[in-house]
Structure formats: structure tokens, C-alpha cells
Amino acid sequence: MAVRPQAELIGALSVESDLVSFAVFSTTTGQEVATSSKRLPMLTTGSSSSSSSSDCRQPAAAWQPGWVEQEPAKVWAAVNEVVANVSNEMCRSGLPVTYIKALGVTNEPGTVLAWNADTGGVLCNAVHRTDARAADGPDAAVEWLTRHSEPVKRAGHKCRFGTWDTWTLWMLTSGQVYTTDVTNASQTRLMALPGPEWDESVCRDRNICVASLPPIRAPSPSTLYAVVTVGELIGLSVYSVMSRPNAVLCGHGCDSAGQASVTMDERGVTVMCVTGRSPVTSSALTAVVACVTADHKANSAMLYALQATSQVNMAVASLVSNLALFKSTAECMNVYCTAGPSTPAYMATEEGVSSAPYGRADAGGIMCGITGDTSKEHLARAAVDSMCFTVADAFNASQSDSRKSVHTAFMDGSYSEYDDVLQQQADVCGIRVIKNHRRDMAVYGVAVAAGLAVNIKFGNHRCDPDVYDPKSSAEQRAQWQKQWGKCVQRSYGWNRIGGRLTDDFS
Template sequence: MPKVILAIDQGTTGTTVAMMDTGGNLLASVNREFPQRYPKPGWVEHNPEDIWMSVLKGIRGIFKRGSAKPADVIAIGITNQRETALLWDTDSGSSLNNAIVWQCRRTTEFCDNLKRSGAEGLVRQKTGLVLDPYFSASKYRWLLDNTPGIKSKVRKGRVAAGTIDSFLVWQLTAGEQHVTDVSNASRTSLMDIDRGDWDEDLGALFGVPLSILPEIAPSSGVLGHTRSVPGLPDGIPIAGMAGDQQSALFGQACFHTGEAKCTFGTGSFILTNTGKQRIQSKAGLLTTVAWQLKTGGPLYYALEGGAFVCGAAVQWLRDELQIIRNAADIEVLAGTVSDSNGVEFVPALTGLGAPHWDPDARGLLCGLTRGSNRGHIARATLDAMALQNADILIAMERDLGKRLKPIRVDGGASANQLLMQLQADYMGRKIIRPKVVETTVAGACFLAGLGVGVWNSTADITRSWQIDREFKVGLSAAGRRERLASWQRAIARARTGEGADG
């Protein structure tokens, strides 16, 4: 049996475990969901033990589904939901509280107070991020303030803090390695992205001792080896790691400056590779580290814009409104109408992300008449998913001062043909879907393969990337301007104090 690379894609609602052969072909994948926890309005938590069990179930499942055996695994790559923060006891390995998920807004007041103190300039200058509860630092602060007995444990050196990637490496290595990669570290608001290291001023600002944070390592290269993992032999190198959006950028083979991808998941995220140049956004976007491929090697950067709710809007229609039975049903239902008939849905169910950054915005369904039906609401939902990304693209091109190349798309919703056509129409440029849309998983495998010498360069990886379908623009420029204007009016109404009487 040929050797394989195992990928662990730890996402917001579930964990996917997949395997790739050394030719770059994805062989099999399994997904295991875990519970979401909403203790208060705007709060989102995960039980870290639920996450770890989903990983172990995925590992068991992949070897039942695939023909490879655990002994065939030559490397493991990890990719993960970013910003989600947790603390665990270094003696027992047990979590000290539930993890605070990236969507959680509980630290809004804390972040607002820092803004009023004038701290946002420092945060943006050092991290490339806005001062927002989305990122990990304020979540660590909340956990440190609200976990019983934590101060004593910190003094005794028994507390480890990390994002999900760090927690998984700790578990996979039986506590031998406390490490993160530069892409995940760049999402915490605690790393200076010019130096690629934790920053004392930021630690002091957020009240997070740097001693509890993991070591920062490159995204490719051996980070540790498996030890005492059920279903896996000891000694497998963990050789690649990146946050999910950076991993998708890598999996889309966007290795050159100006190449961009849009991933459709729980949220949607556009990243553009800016190479070794860090571009500071003036249009409400984020500057983030894309990857570093070897120790001492250069940092590569990206501009990023993310919408917090994308696929989650379809889940809301399914689970709360119950107007569809399955997520895939939305394409058929939306296709029963020619347009949304004036209905607008702003899915600000957890606030608005880029380029607005309004945590107090709330979801809005408007423009309803006696003639509105389920199809119009479904169509308005697909419109919203595409229009959010059009907003981000406009802001991105404003920062770059140039028009971007065709956008590569991936993620589960990229299989929705109607949504992809709407995306091309509202962005006003060609959309390219690859044959392998599980690019987050692919990126983790590629990074791990590079780390153990399966591939020698990104050029080797590029040769395995193939196009499935292109979606060309089918809407006139005038029609696009009209649709975007209606969307902006709805956005204004969803934002606190803006157009509330409209």
C-alpha cells in the first residue's frame, strides 16, 4: 500500500479526518460532529473533550473507510478553526473551562473599553488586526478572570493556553509539545507579525502572561511525534499546521502575489496572497500571516476579509425556521424564483465582520410583502452569502489599488451552482472551482508533505491542482450596481442606530 498523509481538519461544527496519497489525491474523508453550546445570547462555547473525541472518532472512521492502515501514515497535518481559545492543565491535560469559540461576543465590552483607552492603534500596528472580540486575546483574558483557581495554577506553571491546533498537538504528543504555527499565532492579537513572535506590550495590554502561550513554529516542518494516540502508532511526525483559512489558501495553490480564494464554510473568508509584503488595510480588512515554510524562512502575508455567518445562515433556515430539511435543499428552493422579489436577509446573527466590524449589528429580514414566499427567503439567503463577499472584495481591491485575478472558491457551499453564479455576478469577475474543493484538508496535507520531503517545493504542489468549473459573469454592470445598492441599504438597517427608521 502506498504511503499516505493524514489530515485533521478541526472545524467549528465538526472534525474531518482525511487521507491523501503522495500524488496529491484525496483518498477518503470522514466527518464527526460535536455539540455546540450557547450558555447566553451571543456566547458560543465548545467542550474541548468533545473536540478531542471527535478527532479520535474520525481517526477510527478513516481507516474503516479507506484501504490504508495506520502504519501507512508518514505524516500528519493539522488545520483548525482559528481564534477559538482555551486553557488546560499541563499536569492532567484536562481543559480548565469550555473553549470560547471565535463567534463568541462575550468580550465586546472589554474590547470597547480598550478602544476608548486608545489601544486600537497599537493592536493594528503590531498585529494587523482590529480590536474585536473575534480574536483570541480577549478570550484568554476572560478565561483567566473567570476560571476558579486559575491564578494559583498559573503561578505553579500548570496552565497552558492555546488555540485548537495547540490543544490537538498537546493531545497527539501526550503533552510533550506545546506549539502553534505562525498563521494561528497571528490570529490571537498577541503576536507581532513583523517579528513573528509574542509581544510583551500586547500581553500586558490584554492581561495574558506570555509564559502560558505555546512556542511559535513554521507552518511546515516537524512539530512533534504521535505518542499514545488510540488508533495510531507512536512516532508519526506532525509536520504541517495552519489555521483553516490559510490552509485553504495553500490548498488552492495561491502561491503568488495577487492570487485569492474564497472559502464557504460556517462563515466565508476571502484571502489574497500579498507575498512578503505586509499591507496595512485602510478599508476594514485584516493583515494576517499566511505561512512560513521553514525555520528562519520569510513570513508570507495575506489580506483577509471574513463574514461571520455564511453556511450558518443556511443552517439557521433549516434548524430554526425549518423551511428546508437539508442544507442542500436551498439551491432547489431558491431556484423556484427568478430573484428575491425585494426580500433582503442580512445574516448578522453574530454581528458583522469585515469590512464593517459591528458586533452589535443584528440579523435582519426585510422587504417582505404578501407575495413573499419560502423561495424568496431562500434566494435572499444565497444573495446575502454572495453579497457579503462582494463587499469584502471591493474593500480588498481598494487596499491593493488594483483589480484582483479570478477568485478561486472552495468549501461545502461551492458545490451550489446557483450560489457560485450569483457570486460571479455580484463580484463582477470569473469564479474558478477546483476539482478538489476540500482545500482546507488539502492544504494541511501539502504542508505536512513539504515538511517530510514528499514535495520539494510549492511548484511541485501546483502541478496537482486542477480546475473543475468556471462561472462567468452574467449580470450587467448596471444590474450589479443596483443590487449592491439595495444590499447596502439593508446593511445600514441591520447596524445599530443606522437607518432604524427606514
């Protein structure tokens, strides 16, 4: 009887506050041989469990508007569930989990957790990256917990902070591994660039004890992070850890200045512009570590990027949820793709302009260019186009700060499934846009990195990408940008800051 050759498989675990997934890839075909995911509800103002399950507020305080949390126990239960589902699926296919040669972990950046080092018990719910307490960054969330959470204060020197990557490694190893990687550390705004050390002066200003933060693993493309000691994956090794935006860069193969990745979906828009091997200071964007690379001499080096994370997608969400003009996001997107030429209208939302690259906390929602013929189709176009213009503005801000222009944008996310959106992005930016056919580019990217860490390369099986070159003229782009800029500027000054209105309207 013929002996079946042992397959070389790579596993990738993605941990987010509202979605946990596990996938196993064949390095021969590059395709998933098994996958499972589980979606989780978030705890927000008015949710059924927000009033009773959260420990991270002061005992006498009521749940505050703008708080967004998740219960870590539910996320860990979801991790075990999806891993078990994949293990069972593999066994049915004759592929035991021992065929997995390496594991990668990718995670939603910026969400903060706290737990007790001795007991391993969580001290509070996870404070989500969109929580009002994290409006100024994850470092602000850590500071808030340090100053206001009674369980955190009682834990004292036994308190440990971390993002989902740190907590996942802790749980996978029964508390034996407490560490983070450079991509996640740089996202917290507590790491001193070029890194990889925590910035003691920033921590001191934030009243954060450096000893309560995880050690940052030295940059290396072949680091062994942990050996799993619990569950279905016991005995397997984690060789790659990175935040999802960074894993997306890795999946697209972005490794040089001038390349950018854009993830555009219902959760938000994330732009990562690679700037080179030295960090760039920016007032509009966040400087982060893009990835760790190796040269021909096997030396490791960090590649840096400028990042913008925007909630400009709320323009579409508002048309669907608040105004009920469309039954679903898919209907809105389909209307966008089928609407004919019309008089341009521009829409800037409070959520979009208050986030990068604009950073205007006083911004309010605004719609420009309305005529007697304006219809909901025009609103759909204005809402979706606002995402494309925001991406273009992020590219321009990156070029202004780094002196390096973006020449290629790799797009993923649910909105990238629409050809008209991709073509519009190319037309607005005046650059080539590329879409690779991967269901989750972050999961694929961290799997590729885990394979490379153990000298296993995925075969030459990249799906043929879709390429969109700009069809617009320079004059058209300049006119669009001028009109969009006026719309953004007119959104300033509608919200009170410090109890009073600003007067930036022009």
C-alpha cells in the same frame, strides 16, 4: 511473487470543536485512500450539559446567554476514534500506517483552551470562537479566562493557553510539545505583525502573561513540529500545522496577491484575500499570515492576507429554523436555484452586518424591497444573495486597504455545490470564480503542505475545476451594489449600544 511497491501516503488531521476528521491521501493519485469523521454537539445556552460540565465560569455564576463551549476530552476521544477507524481501514486494504510519510494538522482558528502544564489537565471547557466572550477576538477570550476563571487563576504560572492546534500537538506528544504555528498565532490578534512574536504590549493591556502562550514556531515550509508518541500514529511526524482558512488557501494554490479563497457553508462565510509579502493594515478586515512559502533559493517567507469571517449565513438558517419556511437548508438552496427572475429583494441580518467587513454592533435584521407579490422564493434569493454581496464587500474593503484588486476567487464549502450560487458570486463581484472538486479543501491543503515539507509532491492530478465567469454588466453590478448598500445602511441603529440607540439611519 511480485513485491508490492511501498506507497507514499500523507495523513491529515482536522480538529474543530464540532467536527473531527482524519484522512490519508495517496500522493500518486491525490485521492483519499481512507477517511473517517465524527461530529460533536456543542455546549450552548439550554443544552443538557451546559449547566454542569463547564468549569470556565465563576463558581457562583450561572450559564450566560451567548456562551458556546466544547469539552476538550470529547474532542480528544473523537481524534482517537477517527484515527483508529482509518488505521483499521488501511490495514484491511494492505496499507499499514507506516506508509504514511508525514502528517498535517489543521484546525478551527480562534477557539481558546487552557490547561495545567504539570498535570496536563484542562482547566476549563474550550471557549468557541463564536462565544460572546470572544466577540472581540480570541484575545478577548483569553483575557476573560485570565480575569474570571477560578481554575485558571489558581493555576497561575502553570496555566497554558492555546488553540486547537497547540492542544492537539500537546496531546499527540504526551505534553512534550507546546507550540503554535504562525497562521494560528496571527488569528489570535496577539501576534505582532509581521511576526512571528507575541505582541507584549497587547498582552500587557489584556492582562495576559506571555509565558502562558505557546512559542510561535519560526516560519519554514519544512518544519518538523512533533513526533507522535501516543496512539495508532505513534512514531509518525507532524510536518505541517495551519488553521483551516489558511489550509484552504494552500489547497487552492493561492500564492500571489489578487487571489482569494471563499468558504461558504452553514457555519459561516470566511474570505481570505492574499495581499502580498507585507502585512496590510485594515479597519474592516483582519490582517493575518496567509501561509509560509519558499522561493527558488529555498528561503522561507511569510505571505499575508486580509480576512473576513461573517455569520451572514444566518439569513438562510433563520428561514429554515426560525420562520420554518423551508424544511432544510438543502430545500432553501434548491428553491434559490429554481426560482425565476423576480423583483429584487435584499436582506441584511444582525449577525451578518455585526461581523466583518461591516463591524456594526448596533445592526438589526432588515428586509428591503418587499411588495405584494413577495413570496418565500424571493426570501430565499435575498438570503443567499446576501452572502454573495458580503463577499463582494470584503473584496472591495481588501482592495481599498491593499491597493490590490481581487481578480480570482476560489470557492469551497457546502454552498459551493450549487452552480447558481457560484455564478451569482461571479456576477456580483465581476470576477472569475473557480471551484475545485475536493470534499474538504482544508484537509487536502494541509496534506499537500505536509508532503512538500518532506520533498514529496502530489502528482499532477488536480481535478478539473469548474470555472464561472461573470455574465453581468458593470452597470448591473453598480445598481445591485447601490441597492445592497442601502439595505445594509438601513440595518444600522436598531440595537442598543451602551444602553442607548445610535442614529445612523439615512
